[in-house]
Amino acid sequence: MEFDEKLYWLFIKACLGNGNAKWEVIDYYTPRIKELCNGDRDMEHNMMLSIYELFDVMLKNFELYFKEVNEK
Numbered sequence: 001m002e003f004d005e006k007l008y009w010l011f012i013k014a015c016l017g018n019g020n021a022k023w024e025v026i027d028y029y030t031p032r033i034k035e036l037c038n039g040d041r042d043m044e045h046n047m048m049l050s051i052y053e054l055f056d057v058m059l060k061n062f063e064l065y066f067k068e069v070n071e072k
Contacts, residue, residue, distance in 0.1 A: 014069045022055050
């Protein structure tokens with residue numbers, strides 16, 4: 001897989017809480033998600049939501065990390 005600078009910055013924005021960037025990243029992977037799910041719409045929906053929620057988890061982890069760094 002080749003490095004995609006636009007996707008890289010979308011990931012950064014998504015991890016920082018940008019909702020539009022989250023969906024743009026998901027849109028980038030939608031063809032692959034559809035391929036993996038073999039037409040199972042529930043599975044597609046669950047995968048997309050899992051990716052969306054992953055960004056929220058990453059944001060919380062960043063916040064905890066920076067809080068710890070600032071306290072030192």
